Amino acid sequence: MSSNHVAFFDTTLRDGEQSPGCSMTTQEKLTMAHALEDLGVDIIEAGFAMASEGDFAAIATITQAVKKPRIASLARAKTEDIEMAARALQFADRARIHVFLASSDLHLEYKLKISRAQALELCGESVRLARSLVDDVEFSPEDATRSDRDYLVEMVRIAIEAGATTINMPDTVGYSTPEEYAAMFREVRQRIPAIDAQGIILSSHCHDDLGLAVANSLAAIDAGARQVECTINGIGERAGNAALEEIASALYVRGDRYGQTTSIKLDQLYPTSQVLGQIITFRPSPNKAIVGDNAFAHESGIHQHGMLANPLCYEIMTPALVGVAKTHLVLGKHSGRAALRHRLEQMGFALTRDDLQHVYYRFVALADRKKNIYDQDLVGLLPDQIRERRHEPVSELD
Ligand code: KIV
Ligand code: ZN
Numbered sequence: 001m002s003s004n005h006v007a008f009f010d011t012t013l014r015d016g017e018q019s020p021g022c023s024m025t026t027q028e029k030l031t032m033a034h035a036l037e038d039l040g041v042d043i044i045e046a047g048f049a050m051a052s053e054g055d056f057a058a059i060a061t062i063t064q065a066v067k068k069p070r071i072a073s074l075a076r077a078k079t080e081d082i083e084m085a086a087r088a089l090q091f092a093d094r095a096r097i098h099v100f101l102a103s104s105d106l107h108l109e110y111k112l113k114i115s116r117a118q119a120l121e122l123c124g125e126s127v128r129l130a131r132s133l134v135d136d137v138e139f140s141p142e143d144a145t146r147s148d149r150d151y152l153v154e155m156v157r158i159a160i161e162a163g164a165t166t167i168n169m170p171d172t173v174g175y176s177t178p179e180e181y182a183a184m185f186r187e188v189r190q191r192i193p194a195i196d197a198q199g200i201i202l203s204s205h206c207h208d209d210l211g212l213a214v215a216n217s218l219a220a221i222d223a224g225a226r227q228v229e230c231t232i233n234g235i236g237e238r239a240g241n242a243a244l245e246e247i248a249s250a251l252y253v254r255g256d257r258y259g260q261t262t263s264i265k266l267d268q269l270y271p272t273s274q275v276l277g278q279i280i281t282f283r284p285s286p287n288k289a290i291v292g293d294n295a296f297a298h299e300s301g302i303h304q305h306g307m308l309a310n311p312l313c314y315e316i317m318t319p320a321l322v323g324v325a326k327t328h329l330v331l332g333k334h335s336g337r338a339a340l341r342h343r344l345e346q347m348g349f350a351l352t353r354d355d356l357q358h359v360y361y362r363f364v365a366l367a368d369r370k371k372n373i374y375d376q377d378l379v380g381l382l383p384d385q386i387r388e389r390r391h392e393p394v395s396e397l398d
Pocket of ligand 2: 015170172205207237
C-alpha cells in the first residue's frame with residue numbers, strides 16, 4: 001500500500017540547468033538551493049558530478065550549506081560517474097546517488113551500442129556499487145515510456161534486487177499520455193510485488209514536449225507514484241520538465257481528487273519562481289499557470305465585475321496562497337465600468353454615475369488604440385472638476 005504523501009524531487013539545478021540560457025554558477029545554484037529548501041522540497045538534485053568541475057563544486061557546496069532536503073547527484077551507470085557522485089556528496093547529511101541507464105532499444109542500439117543483456121548487467125553492477133557508497137539509491141531506466149514493457153520490468157526488478165530504493169520511470173522525450181503513463185506505473189507495480197512489499201518509492205519524471213508533463217505526473221500519482229520529479233517554472237531540456245508549482249498547486253487545490261499531502265510551502269512558490277527568474281536569462285511567460293504575470297490578472301469587464309462581487313467567481317485559489325501579492329484588475333478594451341470605477345476610486349477619484357459614463361466612453365476609445373492603460377492615462381481622461389476633487393488615494397492599488 002502506498003502512503004498518501006508525495007515527495008518533491010526538484011531537478012531545477014540538474015535537468016533544468018540542461019537547457020539553453022539556464023546554466024548557473026556555483027553561487028547561483030547555492031542561492032537557488034536555499035530557496036528550494038525554504039520552499040520545502042524533499043530532495044534537491046544538485047547536479048551531475050561527473051559532468052564538469054563546476055557541477056561537482058556546486059553539489060559539494062550545497063551539501064555543506066543546505067541541510068533540510070536530501071541532496072542527489074546524477075550518475076551514468078559507470079564506475080567513474082558513481083564514485084565521483086559519492087565524492088561530491090561526501091558532506092551531505094543525507095545523500096542520494098541517482099543512477100540512470102537507457103532501457104529502450106532505440107537508446108541501447110544507437111546511443112549506447114550495447115545489447116539488452118549487457119545493459120541488465122550494467123544496471124545491477126552500477127546500482128550495487130552506488131549502494132555500497134550511500135544508503136539511498138535511485139535508479140532511472142531512461143526512455144522508460146518507449147521501452148519494451150517486459151524488458152523494462154526486468155531492468156527495474158534487477159535494480160531493486162541490487163539495492164535501489166527509488167525507481168524513477170522517466171518519460172524522457174515527453175511522448176506518453178496520462179492514461180498510458182499511469183498504466184505503466186500500475187503494471188510495473190503489479191508485476192514486481194517487491195515494490196510494495198519493500199516500500200520502494202516509484203517516481204515520475206516527465207518532459208513537456210506535448211504539453212502533458214504535469215498531467216502525466218498527476219496520472220502517475222494516481223497510479224501509485226509517491227515522488228514527482230519537476231523543476232521551478234518548468235525549465236528543462238527542450239520544452240522543459242513538469243512544473244513544480246503546477247503539480248503542488250493541483251495537489252492542493254484538488255485535494256478532494258488526489259488526497260495527497262506534500263511538504264511544499266505553497267506561499268513560497270511565487271518567490272522561488274522569482275529567484276530563478278533573476279538567475280537565468282528568462283522569466284516564465286505571462287500566461288504561465290501559478291507564477292506568470294497574468295495568472296491572477298483579469299481584463300474583461302464580465303470577469304472584473306464578477307471578481308469585485310466575489311473573487312471565487314473567477315479564481316480557484318487566492319494569489320496569497322501561492323505567494324503572489326494581489327489580484328490584478330488590468331484595464332483594457334474589454335474592461336467594464338465596474339473595474340474602471342474601482343480603479344479610479346483607489347486612485348482617489350470619486351465619480352458620480354454621469355461622470356463615470358462620460359469617462360468610460362473616453363476610456364474605451366483610448367483602450368481601442370493602446371495595449372496598456374496606465375494610471376496616468378486614466379488621469380488624462382478625467383475632466384478638470386473631477387481631478388480637482390481628488391482625495392487621498394488608497395495606499396495599496398488593486
Ligand atoms: O529525462 C530523463 O530521462 C532524465 C533522466 C536522467 C532521469 O532526465
Ligand atoms: Zn529529464
